[in-house]
Amino acid sequence: xxxxxxxxxxxxxxxxxxxxxxxxxxxxxxxxxxxxxxxxxxxxxxxxxxxxxxxxxxxxxxxxxxxxxxxxxxxxxxxxxxxxxxxxxxxxxxxxxxxxxxxxxxxxxxxxxxxxxxxxxxxxxxxxxxxxxxxxxxxxxxxxxxxxxxxxxxxxxxxxxxxxxxxxxxxxxxxxxxxxxxxxxxxxxxxxxxxxxxxxxxxxxxxxxxxxxxxxxxxxxxxxxxxxxxxxxxxxxxxxxxxxxxxxxxxxxxxxxxxxxxxxxxxxxxxxxxx
Amino acid sequence: xxxxxxxxxxxxxxxxxxxxxxxxxxxxxxxxxxxxxxxxxxxxxxxxxxxxxxxxxxxxxxxxxxxxxxxxxxxxxxxxxxxxxxxxxxxxxxxxxxxxxxxxxxxxxxxxxxxxxxxxxxxxxxxxxxxxxxxxxxxxxxxxxxxxxxxxxxxxxxxxxxxxxxxxxxxxxxxxxxxxxxxxxxxxxxxxxxxxxxxxxxxxxxxxxxxxxxxxxxxxxxxxxxxxxxxxxxxxxxxxxxxxxxxxxxxxxxxxxxxxxxxxxxxxxxxxxxxxxxxxxxxxxxxxxxxxxxx
Amino acid sequence: xxxxxxxxxxxxxxxxxxxxxxxxxxxxxxxxxxxxxxxxxxxxxxxxxxxxxxxxxxxxxxxxxxxxxxxxxxxxxxxxxxxxxxxxxxxxxxxxxxxxxxxxxxxxxxxxxxxxxxxxxxxxxxxxxxxxxxxxxxxxxxxxxxxxxxxxxxxxxxxxxxxxxxxxxxxxxxxxxxxxxxxxxxxxxxxxxxxxxxxxxxxxxxxxxxxxxxxxxxxxxxxxxxxxxxxxxxxxxxxxxxxxxxxxxxxxxxxxxxxxxxxxxxxxxxxxxxxxxxxxxxxxxxxxxxxxxxxxxxxxxxxxxxxxxxxxx
Numbered sequence: 040x041x042x043x044x045x046x047x048x049x050x051x052x053x054x055x056x057x058x059x060x061x062x063x064x065x066x067x068x069x070x071x072x073x074x075x076x077x078x079x080x081x082x083x084x085x086x087x088x089x090x091x092x093x094x095x096x097x098x099x100x101x102x103x104x105x106x107x108x109x110x111x112x113x114x115x116x117x118x119x120x121x122x123x124x125x126x127x128x129x130x131x132x133x134x135x136x137x138x139x140x141x142x143x144x145x146x147x148x149x150x151x152x153x154x155x156x157x158x159x160x161x162x163x164x165x166x167x168x169x170x171x172x173x174x175x176x177x178x179x180x181x182x183x184x185x186x187x188x189x190x191x192x193x194x195x196x197x198x199x200x201x202x203x204x205x206x207x208x209x210x211x212x213x214x215x216x217x218x219x220x221x222x223x224x225x226x227x228x229x230x231x232x233x234x235x236x237x238x239x240x241x242x243x244x245x246x247x248x249x250x251x252x253x254x255x256x257x258x259x260x261x262x263x264x265x266x267x268x269x270x271x272x273x274x275x276x277x278x279x280x281x282x283x284x285x286x287x288x289x290x291x292x293x294x295x296x297x298x299x300x301x302x303x304x305x306x307x308x309x310x311x312x313x314x
Numbered sequence: 315x316x317x318x319x320x321x322x323x324x325x326x327x328x329x330x331x332x333x334x335x336x337x338x339x340x341x342x343x344x345x346x347x348x349x350x351x352x353x354x355x356x357x358x359x360x361x362x363x364x365x366x367x368x369x370x371x372x373x374x375x376x377x378x379x380x381x382x383x384x385x386x387x388x389x390x391x392x393x394x395x396x397x398x399x400x401x402x403x404x405x406x407x408x409x410x411x412x413x414x415x416x417x418x419x420x421x422x423x424x425x426x427x428x429x430x431x432x433x434x435x436x437x438x439x440x441x442x443x444x445x446x447x448x449x450x451x452x453x454x455x456x457x458x459x460x461x462x463x464x465x466x467x468x469x470x471x472x473x474x475x476x477x478x479x480x481x482x483x484x485x486x487x488x489x490x491x492x493x494x495x496x497x498x499x500x501x502x503x504x505x506x507x508x509x510x511x512x513x514x515x516x517x518x519x520x521x522x523x524x525x526x527x528x529x530x531x532x533x534x535x536x537x538x539x540x541x542x543x544x545x546x547x548x549x550x551x552x553x554x555x556x557x558x559x560x561x562x563x564x565x566x567x568x569x570x571x572x573x574x575x576x577x578x579x580x581x582x583x584x585x586x587x588x589x590x591x592x593x594x595x596x597x598x599x600x601x602x603x604x605x606x607x608x609x
Numbered sequence: 610x611x612x613x614x615x616x617x618x619x620x621x622x623x624x625x626x627x628x629x630x631x632x633x634x635x636x637x638x639x640x641x642x643x644x645x646x647x648x649x650x651x652x653x654x655x656x657x658x659x660x661x662x663x664x665x666x667x668x669x670x671x672x673x674x675x676x677x678x679x680x681x682x683x684x685x686x687x688x689x690x691x692x693x694x695x696x697x698x699x700x701x702x703x704x705x706x707x708x709x710x711x712x713x714x715x716x717x718x719x720x721x722x723x724x725x726x727x728x729x730x731x732x733x734x735x736x737x738x739x740x741x742x743x744x745x746x747x748x749x750x751x752x753x754x755x756x757x758x759x760x761x762x763x764x765x766x767x768x769x770x771x772x773x774x775x776x777x778x779x780x781x782x783x784x785x786x787x788x789x790x791x792x793x794x795x796x797x798x799x800x801x802x803x804x805x806x807x808x809x810x811x812x813x814x815x816x817x818x819x820x821x822x823x824x825x826x827x828x829x830x831x832x833x834x835x836x837x838x839x840x841x842x843x844x845x846x847x848x849x850x851x852x853x854x855x856x857x858x859x860x861x862x863x864x865x866x867x868x869x870x871x872x873x874x875x876x877x878x879x880x881x882x883x884x885x886x887x888x889x890x891x892x893x894x895x896x897x898x899x900x901x902x903x904x905x906x907x908x909x910x911x912x913x914x915x916x917x918x919x920x921x922x
Contacts, residue, residue, distance in 0.1 A: 113806065115802070134805075135802075135805040135806055136805045136806075136808050136809060136810055136811070139805065139806050139807055139808035140808045144806065144807070145806055147802070147803070147806075151800045151802060151803035151806075152800070152803070153795070153796045153799040153800055153803065153804075154799050154800070155795070155798075155799050156792075156795055156796060156799060160792060160795075160796075161796075163792055164792055164793065164796045164804070164807055164809075165807060166789075167789060167792070167793055167796075167807055167808055167809055168807060168808030168809075170789050172788065172789050172790065173790070174785065174790050174814075174817045174818075174821065177784060177785045177788035177789065177790050177791060178781040178782070178784050178785045178788075179781070179784070180784050180788075184784075184788050184789070187788075187789050188787070188788060188789065191789065191792075224803075227807070228807075231807055231808065351718065399898065399902065402902050403901065403902045403905065406902065406903070406905050407905055408901075408902075408905045409905060409906070411658065411664065411858050411862070412858065412901055412905045412906075414664075414858075415855065415858045415859070415897075415901045416898060416901045416902065418851070418855065418897075419894055419897040419898040419901055420894075420898060422890070422893070422894040422897065423891060423894035423895060423897075423898065425890075425894075426890035426891040426893075426894050427891055429887075429890065430887055430888055430890070430891055537847075537848075541725065541729070541847070544722060544725070545722060545725075545726070548718055548719060548722045552718060579733070579736070579737045580733065580737060582729050582730070582733050583729075583730050583733045583734060583737075586726035586727075586729050586730050587726070587730060589722070589723075589726050590712065590723050590726050590727075593712075593715055593719050593722065593723060594711050594712065594714070594715065
């Protein structure tokens with residue numbers, strides 16, 4: 040397995056995604072999601088869709104319910120009402136790993152890297168879902184097992200370069216600065232060939248320069264064909280999205296292009312109210 | 315199966331159950347305070363029982379002071395263990411498993427010491443109320459057993475009050491829930507941990523003194539008590555030490571009914587199998603609320 | 610470390626290992642055989658604990674199943690040893706898969722208790738089903754392993770059977786650790802949520818490792834039966850399960866060779882201490898406590914740290 044073969048696979052992946060972008064149905068469709076904790080209604084009838092190939096943003100002030108919605112879509116929390124459809128299938132009751140296998144990949148607000156594993160090994164885990172060797176084969180170092188390891192090494196090396204992680208590949212991921220951990224998480228997520236990449240507050244803890252770099256990275260990934268759902272309260276970052284939904288007090292109060300949203304009276308009130 | 319047989323088995327199940335529950339209470343208290351599973355909780359009972367036996371037989375002490383002293387020695391043993399052994403391990407960064415192994419080692423040590431000093435003989439302690447029994451319907455239960463149940467319930471209530479109302483109890487809980495936060499409010503967190511172990515030792519010693527008259531006190535009694543106490547604590551949901559009593563009683567009753575309905579040989583199999591089913595069906599323990607699974 | 614020194618080091622180690630049983634007393638060699646058997650069973654427990662965070666007190670059950678299957682098929686039915694070993698492994702892994710599937714959904718202390726419950730159930734059933742197991746009277750007359758007429762009937766010979774097998778198993782586990790699934794295991798240990806979010810089937814992996822652990826326990830049990838030729842319930846109690854756990858943690862659960870050290874500790878040390886007379890149990894317990902406090906990551910972890918520190922200079 041060489042770098043060439045790995046590059047070939049990346050090209051295939053991009054082609055696959057461009058095709059998906061041509062279909063009419065939104066890749067992700069959230070319908071009438073409601074959820075409450077105790078007596079507190081956190082989400083009320085949330086409805087929105089993410090078209091394939093788009094860079095969509097979900098914004099809202101703190102406390103609007105973004106994290107809860109995020110956890111529901113990614114499978115970490117079952118909703119009390121409503122449904123989530125992904126790629127034409129109802130995934131509302133699917134466990135996290137099933138959604139991941141379908142191509143729904145998420146990052147975490149505080150990056151969850153595998154602390155004791157090296158950065159390289161973190162990236163290699165990203166390849167897991169596409170490979171199929173079993174425990175027995177692994178123990179016996181079967182041909183498939185060895186081929187997979189080579190592939191994982193090659194793809195990790197490639198991703199490391201693309202995301203600017205070459206310097207820290209051998210360091211334990213837990214000991215790498217927070218900004219880089221975010222990149223590790225992102226690179227790892229991309230290696231698992233997501234149909235939809237969901238980012239949870241990716242800019243928290245980053246300074247203005249780093250946010251700018253993140254914006255460019257996201258645009259680059261989207262151009263390569265990855266559908267991205269960006270959840271954030273940071274207006275500067277979400278600017279990069281082509282379409283934005285605004286969540287406030289548990290429901291979507293506005294949807295549209297970023298420029299439109301900024302002019303929307305309700306949105307201004309929602310944000311001003313919290314400033 | 316006759317009613318009197320059923321009644322008799324319920325009574326003995328209750329008695330055993332409260333013993334398991336008491337051991338479990340000590341285990342759960344220590345766990346709650348320090349997140350350490352104390353594999354030698356049953357051996358605190360051994361310490362209490364042997365001390366009482368010594369004081370009564372060799373030194374001729376009267377019953378009440380002997381029992382009180384035995385319980386106190388249990389507490390001192392707990393205190394010693396934390397200070398001399400747990401703290402050094404903590405300083406060196408012990409993992410959960412190494413704490414378990416440490417307490418296991420101490421359990422072996424106590425057992426081996428008892429064997430070495432006192433040999434393989436077993437001792438029987440005098441019960442409260444001597445040999446007298448209480449008759450309920452067609453069944454009988456030793457007066458001591460009634461006292462055992464009453465004392466266990468009293469301890470349970472006292473602990474609850476202690477943790478909820480007294481300054482010391484609240485401090486101990488605060489130290490357990492959030493060590494750093496507690497430190498900033500001036501609570502001596504290391505001391506709280508030591509006291510938690512001492513408390514566990516007291517409860518364990520009490521269990522030993524209470525179970526001594528019913529079972530024999532011998533060098534190997536610790537392990538089985540620890541296992542049953544562990545089961546009781548887990549059943550009750552480790553988050554709530556009071557649950558250990560409920561868990562213990564459940565276990566005791568399951569065992570007794572198993573003996574009566576199937577056979578005494580299979581009692582452990584049935585009790586353990588039902589235990590597994592309960593755990594799978596009720597991931598938060600018998601008393602659990604929607605807390606983290608499995609402690 | 611330069612390759613030549615490395616080869617030299619392994620060569621010397623091999624030479625020492627091979628020469629040892631010829632210079633030590635028969636009694637010591639006997640202990641070393643037991644160390645090998647326990648290392649195999651302990652490897653199962655250690656791997657499960659180190660990679661999946663699961664404390665298992667059920668290993669004694671699988672150890673017993675392996676031993677009794679060997680006893681049944683080889684002693685009673687006079688079939689060759691591979692049949693007994695295979696039967697034991699089949700039965701153990703079957704039970705592990707069946708029981709493991711539901712109980713491995715439990716977490717932490719609940720799971721530990723469930724394995725303890727299994728261990729107790731196994732212990733009692735071995736005793737009660739004395740039609741099959743012979744109860745306390747046990748089953749004797751288990752034939753030796755004797756391929757092509759060469760019988761492994763002395764400690765010396767068995768030493769050269771059990772340790773190569775142990776080594777092979779260590780290598781297999783090492784391979785697993787450095788493979789796709791091994792990586793997934795380590796990932797799931799560090800952050801189960803992130804692992805799940807990348808498609809790792811955590812539950813299935815846990816069951817697979819539990820089954821693997823049971824297979825090891827069973828194999829060790831079968832070998833044990835062929836070595837001592839007589840088995841009875843006393844060898845398969847919860848105490849046995851505890852000693853497997855003990856040796857696993859003492860040896861260190863994060864390295865594959867840790868259990869070897871742990872096994873040596875619990876077989877050779879008590880023997881050496883027994884010359885002290887009645888107090889030996891106490892001294893052993895004290896040594897155990899000291900080892901736990903001074904080496905929180907076990908012997909294996911301590912050695913590995915020392916090695917890394919040395920290499921870093």
